[in-house]
Amino acid sequence: MLVIEMDCKIIYIVGDGRSGSTLLENVLRNQNNTINVGECFRFWERYYRNETICGCNKLIGNCELWTGVDANLRNTFGDDYDSKKVEQSIKKFTTYKYQKHFNEFEVSEQLKDLIITFYSSIAHISGANIIIDSSKSPGWAILLSRFIPENVLFIHLERELASVADSWKKKVVLPEYVLSQRYMPVKSDLNIIRTWTRVKVMGRRLKETNNYIFLRYEDLVNNFEAVINHVQLKYGLEIFSELKWRGSHSIAGNPVRDQMLGKDIIITDKKSKLERLNKKQVMLFRLWEWGCNLFLR
Numbered sequence: 001m002l003v004i005e006m007d008c009k010i011i012y013i014v015g016d017g018r019s020g021s022t023l024l025e026n027v028l029r030n031q032n033n034t035i036n037v038g039e040c041f042r043f044w045e046r047y048y049r050n051e052t053i054c055g056c057n058k059l060i061g062n063c064e065l066w067t068g069v070d071a072n073l074r075n076t077f078g079d080d081y082d083s084k085k086v087e088q089s090i091k092k093f094t095t096y097k098y099q100k101h102f103n104e105f106e107v108s109e110q111l112k113d114l115i116i117t118f119y120s121s122i123a124h125i126s127g128a129n130i131i132i133d134s135s136k137s138p139g140w141a142i143l144l145s146r147f148i149p150e151n152v153l154f155i156h157l158e159r160e161l162a163s164v165a166d167s168w169k170k171k172v173v174l175p176e177y178v179l180s181q182r183y184m185p186v187k188s189d190l191n192i193i194r195t196w197t198r199v200k201v202m203g204r205r206l207k208e209t210n211n212y213i214f215l216r217y218e219d220l221v222n223n224f225e226a227v228i229n230h231v232q233l234k235y236g237l238e239i240f241s242e243l244k245w246r247g248s249h250s251i252a253g254n255p256v257r258d259q260m261l262g263k264d265i266i267i268t269d270k271k272s273k274l275e276r277l278n279k280k281q282v283m284l285f286r287l288w289e290w291g292c293n294l295f296l297r
């Protein structure tokens with residue numbers, strides 16, 4: 001069996017939804033030899049169903065990158081490659097329901113080889129040596145930190161809970177579905193708190209790796225240059241001084257729309273007005289966040 005050597009880096013954004021990862025991933029894309037792949041852990045679900053479009057605007061089954069990755073996986077693993085089985089086995093790591101048992105799951109060598117081949121294929125086919133992965137899932141991040149600790153640079157992005165909550169109350173169309181209109185779920189208060197807290201707690205486990213940066217979204221937009229300089233220095237990156245919206249091969253997540261391509265990225269520190277929340281909710285979310293920060297120092 002041929003397993004390709006892992007000779008690229010992955011910048012992995014961990015965080016809750018609605019936390020500003022689209023902005024961060026597109027800022028990081030402003031380097032030579034980078035590629036944005038959005039929530040690429042969804043490959044096994046999205047590619048084989050072929051109902052969504054890639055960030056390059058083609059139906060995912062027609063995108064050269066993902067078609068190439070599929071071909072490489074088949075060539076490498078032959079009859080052992082079963083995309084349905086892979087989808088099932090990675091669910092254990094990416095679905096919250098399982099995550100409290102995370103340490104009990106056997107991580108097979110075969111899954112490790114598969115993941116290395118997956119990321120290496122992305123790098124080889126695209127010619128990039130930095131893959132910007134905004135999968136966000138802390139479970140997938142922990143899995144990568146076990147398999148390829150030397151190759152992954154983690155950025156744990158956290159946004160104020162009340163702003164995240166306000167954003168979850170908005171009805172948003174999933175941009176990658178073109179054949180039918182699908183919406184992101186509008187989440188309940190309890191669900192919002194649960195997910196935000198899980199991401200916070202699990203994301204912090206990546207501190208044990210040497211490649212971990214905790215970033216508050218509010219600091220990113222209010223103090224952009226200092227924060228980006230810190231990230232560059234720590235990870236040895238060379239981000240262009242002129243930031244533009246560039247193309248991607250995003251699987252899920254927010255693609256850069258055609259009309260934005262090539263335009264400047266403008267950083268604004270607009271505060272969320274929290275207009276979809278009532279006073280009690282704002283208080284609840286603020287109190288919860290304050291309590292979490294007290295316990296999780």
Ligand SMILES: [Zn+2]
Nearest residue numbers: 054056063249
């Ligand atoms: Zn594509």
